[in-house]
Structure formats: structure tokens, C-alpha cells
Amino acid sequence: MLRLDPSALGTSAQRTAWLGCLGAALVVKPFILVTFGLYRRYWPYAYARDLLIALIAIATATAATAIVAMGLVKVGAIPAFPYSVLAIDGLITLMLLGGVRACAPMLADVAHQPRTTPALVVQMPRRSKRVLIVGAGEVGCQVVREAHRNPQLGFTPVGFLDDEPSKWQKHIQDVPVFGPISSLEATLETHRIDEVIVAIASVPGGVVRTVVDACRRANVASRMVPGMVELLDGGFRVNRLREIDIADLLRRRPIDARVEAGSYLQGQVVLVTGAGGSIGSELCRQVARANPAAVVLLGHGENSVFDVANALRESFPAVPVREVIADVRNERRLLSLLREHRPDIVFHAAAHKHVRLMESHPEEAITNNVLGTRTLVNASLEADVRRFVFISTDKAVAPTSIMGASKRVAELIVRDAALTHHREYVAVRFGNVLGSRGSVIPEFKRQIERGGPITVTHADAKRFFMTIPEAVYLVLKAGGLSQGGELFVLNMGEPVRIVDLAQDLIRLSGLAPDDIPLSFIGLRQGEKLDEALWEPDSVVEPAAGDGDVFRVLEPATVLHSAHLHRTIAGLSDAASRGDARDIHRLLGDLIPTFESQLPTLGGANTSLSHKRRQIA
Numbered sequence: 001m002l003r004l005d006p007s008a009l010g011t012s013a014q015r016t017a018w019l020g021c022l023g024a025a026l027v028v029k030p031f032i033l034v035t036f037g038l039y040r041r042y043w044p045y046a047y048a049r050d051l052l053i054a055l056i057a058i059a060t061a062t063a064a065t066a067i068v069a070m071g072l073v074k075v076g077a078i079p080a081f082p083y084s085v086l087a088i089d090g091l092i093t094l095m096l097l098g099g100v101r102a103c104a105p106m107l108a109d110v111a112h113q114p115r116t117t118p119a120l121v122v123q124m125p126r127r128s129k130r131v132l133i134v135g136a137g138e139v140g141c142q143v144v145r146e147a148h149r150n151p152q153l154g155f156t157p158v159g160f161l162d163d164e165p166s167k168w169q170k171h172i173q174d175v176p177v178f179g180p181i182s183s184l185e186a187t188l189e190t191h192r193i194d195e196v197i198v199a200i201a202s203v204p205g206g207v208v209r210t211v212v213d214a215c216r217r218a219n220v221a222s223r224m225v226p227g228m229v230e231l232l233d234g235g236f237r238v239n240r241l242r243e244i245d246i247a248d249l250l251r252r253r254p255i256d257a258r259v260e261a262g263s264y265l266q267g268q269v270v271l272v273t274g275a276g277g278s279i280g281s282e283l284c285r286q287v288a289r290a291n292p293a294a295v296v297l298l299g300h301g302e303n304s305v306f307d308v309a310n311a312l313r314e315s316f317p318a319v320p321v322r323e324v325i326a327d328v329r330n331e332r333r334l335l336s337l338l339r340e341h342r343p344d345i346v347f348h349a350a351a352h353k354h355v356r357l358m359e360s361h362p363e364e365a366i367t368n369n370v371l372g373t374r375t376l377v378n379a380s381l382e383a384d385v386r387r388f389v390f391i392s393t394d395k396a397v398a399p400t401s402i403m404g405a406s407k408r409v410a411e412l413i414v415r416d417a418a419l420t421h422h423r424e425y426v427a428v429r430f431g432n433v434l435g436s437r438g439s440v441i442p443e444f445k446r447q448i449e450r451g452g453p454i455t456v457t458h459a460d461a462k463r464f465f466m467t468i469p470e471a472v473y474l475v476l477k478a479g480g481l482s483q484g485g486e487l488f489v490l491n492m493g494e495p496v497r498i499v500d501l502a503q504d505l506i507r508l509s510g511l512a513p514d515d516i517p518l519s520f521i522g523l524r525q526g527e528k529l530d531e532a533l534w535e536p537d538s539v540v541e542p543a544a545g546d547g548d549v550f551r552v553l554e555p556a557t558v559l560h561s562a563h564l565h566r567t568i569a570g571l572s573d574a575a576s577r578g579d580a581r582d583i584h585r586l587l588g589d590l591i592p593t594f595e596s597q598l599p600t601l602g603g604a605n606t607s608l609s610h611k612r613r614q615i616a
Helices: 006-010 012-035 048-074 084-111 138-149 181-190 205-218 228-232 259-265 278-289 302-315 331-341 355-360 362-382 402-421 440-449 468-481 498-508 561-577 580-590
Strands: 129-134 155-161 175-179 195-198 221-224 269-273 294-299 321-325 345-348 387-393 424-430 432-434 454-456 465-467 487-490 518-520 539-542 549-553 595-599 605-609
Touching: 012 048, 012 084, 048 084, 129 138, 129 181, 138 155, 155 181, 175 181, 181 205, 195 205, 205 221, 205 498, 259 278, 259 468, 269 278, 269 331, 278 294, 278 302, 278 345, 278 468, 294 302, 294 331, 302 321, 321 331, 331 362, 345 362, 345 468, 355 362, 355 402, 362 387, 362 402, 362 561, 362 580, 387 402, 387 468, 402 424, 402 561, 402 580, 424 468, 432 468, 440 454, 440 498, 454 498, 465 468, 468 487, 468 549, 498 518, 561 580, 580 595
Parallel strands: 129 155, 129 195, 155 175, 195 221, 269 294, 269 345, 294 321, 345 387, 387 424, 424 487, 432 465, 454 518
Antiparallel strands: 487 549, 539 549, 595 605
16 A cells, blocks of 8 residues: 555554455445446446546545445454545545546547558548538537548538637637638638538527528538437437428518507407417417407317317416307308307408319318308498408419419408498408418428428429418408408518428428438419419508508409309309309409319310409
């Protein structure tokens, strides 16, 4: 022992003390170290937590040995000895056990370094990708370690980008940190980068969007490191995708949905149809936030209405919530309900909206979208509803589908009621609502989870997109701006190619575009390449100073009430008979820009184009 004179060990007392301490250490220390699992850990891959556990285990073992040794002295089993012996023993144990384990990861890294090829052996050079790593944290360091340990991966870390200023111009594992993520484009040019890897735990969608856009402009590949769930699960799988902020797919800055847009709802009784749907349910939440006198949830699906009502009661316990299960096509039932609840404002979100299904079932589009809207408008007039906001679609512009044409007729019904009865009844047009029930995003996500392919109708198909909060904001703001008979449209920027949307969704899910194939299936019946928000001869002006919402006046839609009502009566009769040809004919007679594709008996499609005409 270092503390004792070796010659002193010849005496019986010192030899007995030495053997007693040794015996205590041999019994106590292995038991403590095994309990802490030090012999079950693979130390070449040790992390800080493993080393901390080792330190605690060694300290505990040393303390336990000291307690046992001093207990033996106290009971007279062994003679007294300098207690500094125990401190020296603890330091030696720490160096031998802890030091070796702490050096194990470094020794493993050295062992895995690529070996130099002997000079006499000629190898064909294999070009390694020059990789820039976004994120100089733990995940980024793991990427560098794997690159060093596995040269066959074929990439060389050139540098890091990180938004932590203290890391800038420093080296982490011999890899420099160039600067912030905002310097990405300049870094790509300066350092001839072949690929960018985003290596940030819980990376925000905005960061991914910045990286993806910069790499696309520089024609540089980009991908993301799988998150910790995938790493712990034993490897990356397509069905483990990062959560996506829907707003990241817009390719524009989302419109700020300000709370004051619904301030006029305070103290009012508000009725929402389609309250169980994705738009209707969010509309109910925003209405409840405005502290109305009551919110009336009208829907046809009892389970969805039940769920929304319960959620509202939990979030807004002071707001009275009333559930109503009814069909907007039932005129007598609807009039009775409106007379009972006496709403001041009605938001009409209930509709059939699937283009392909309505092409196959045109009578359903007419009875629900056209006759249901007429029934609700008439009941609202009878019940003296002051404001009425109808939710339409951009597919109502120059419609090529039964769904779009039926919504266009519903717009005319609302406008006719507003002008005839001098009420604040208006319509709003939506683009495609990202993330809504039945929209393209949930379907694309399911296809990505299955490993693809993503089915896209046409490489050049474009659509206007908006988020659910933006859609609800448009509805609330239109209700506050209404004077009667207007048509409102959100400022949605430029249309987006569906192909680009699909590829963005793949990247934002943590994959590379090549990981998921695309399959082009062709335009289906009723679909078109491009959508528009208004007819070419429309008068469009900002509805408010912020430019978020446009007011649209379409002169071509000015019709005499008598002609409108005669056509609706004809549509009702054709729908009751299931006469698809008559439905198409009547819609073409009412809407000058309607172009339908009507299946013939032989199975071919006959294009019925109706020339624009002004109906006097």
C-alpha cells in the first residue's frame, strides 16, 4: 500500500490491517459495481451518462469499503491504521476503473479511423460527397462520428452551420462551424457542397423550409437525420415521420388570423352548420372564443357533433353550447329549429365537397349543396336571421364539375336573397384547405407512410391552398364586412403545383424526394389543370386596408330571381328522378361558364360546353 512503509507490513498488526482492508474491498466493491451495472456496459460507445454512473458507482463502492473497514477497526477485528489509506485506495480505483472506461470511446474512435492505403497498392479513387451539416449539437456530432467510423458511407463532413454564436469559428471533432443557418446559400457556393444534412433534434418546420428552398435554388441535395425515436427503434423506417406544420407547405407567409375578426360575435347567438367537419369545428372554436351568447352546433353526424360540443365545453365553460342533429334538406325541421334557437348569425359550412363522388352522384350534390342551401336561406329569412355567411369554393369559378357548379348555384341563391330582402347575406370562396378532412395532404401522408407511390393527377396541375385557421379567419372577417350580396376571397398568393406540394411534404417528413416515387394517374372526371378565384370580367378590390381579403363582383352572375327559381325547381325535379343528363343541362343553362363531361351510354365522355351568355 502506498501509504504504509513496505517494511512495516512485516509486523503482524499492520499485516492484519492490510489484509482486513483488502478483504473488505474484495467483498464490497464487486458487489456495488455489479449492482450499478458497470460490467454490463459496452464502454467504447459510452456517453456522458455512462461515465457519470461509473463515477457514482466507484464513489459508492469506495465509501462502502471505508465504512466496513472502519467498522472492523471499531469492533477490534483489525488493528487501527491511517485512514488516508482509504482515500488513496479510492483515487487508485477511480483511475483504474473510471479512467480506462472514460478513454474507451476515444480509443474506439482511433481504432475506427480509416487506415492509410499502402503505397504499393493502387486503388481506384472513390469520390466522397462533401457534406454540410445543419446543427452542431449532439445529433450533428453523431453524424460526424459515423462518417469517421464508416468511410464506406461515402461522405465527408466539410462543416457545420448552427445558430449558437458561441460555436461559430470553432472546431467540433475537427469540423469547423462556419456560422448561422442563415448563411447557408453563401456557404453552399463557397465550399462546393454536394449535400446538406439537417441534424437537429425536433427541428422546426421553418428551418426545414429555409434549408430545402436554399438547396433547391443551388441544385444541392438535402435530407434529414431520423429523429431519436427512429434511432432508438433500431433504424429509420418510412412510417416514422416527423410532425409537419401544415403552414410550411403554403410557399407563402400565412395570413395572421387576428382574434378581432370575430369581435362582432360577442353577445350574439351563432349557428354553424356542418359543425362536426374540419372547417365547421374550427369555426365553432373561434366563435366560442369571441364570447357569444350561445353557439348552436348543427350537423348530420352525431358522433362528430358530440365530440366538438364536449371540446367546446371544456375550453369555454362560460359559453352555452347547444347540439342539434338535423339534415339541412329537411325544410320543416330546419325552420322549426331556427325559430327555436333564434340565431343572429348563421355560418353555412355543411356541403358535399368531393369532386369525384359528386360526379358519380349528381343528384346528391343538387339536393345537399343547392336545395339544402336554399332551405337554410329561406328558413333564415323566416326566422329573421340578420347575417348569413355561405362557404363556397374556387371550383365554382368556370366549373367543370357537378360539385363546383352546385356551389356556384348556391352562391346565386345567397346573393339573390341578400339583394331581394336587403339582408347581410354573403358568400366566401375557399381554395384547397390543407389538412382538412378529405383533402390531399392526409392522403399524401398515408401514401408516404406506406412507402409510396404518391398519386398525382397531372404534372402541371395547380391549386390555391390555405390553412384551416386562414379559412376560418376569412369566414369571420367576411361576416363582419358584409353589407349584403358580396362575394369574398382570401388573398392566397400564387397557385402551387401539386407535384411541388407532394415533394415538399416528402422533404418535411424527413425524407429525400427520391425516397418516395410519384405516380401520375391523369385528371379525373370533373377536374381541371388550373383553378381561378373569380371570372375574368369580375371587379376585384381589397375588402379592408390590410389586403388579406378581396371583395369580388361578378357581373355575369346577375340573374333575374324568377329564372333562378325556375331553374332550381327543375334541378329539384331532375334530382328526384335521378336524371343526370337533365341536371347537367339545367346547370349549363344557368351558369354560362359551366363545362361538364357527361358519360354517355357507350362509356365515352361527351364534352358539353356552354357558351357564355347574359340572361336578361
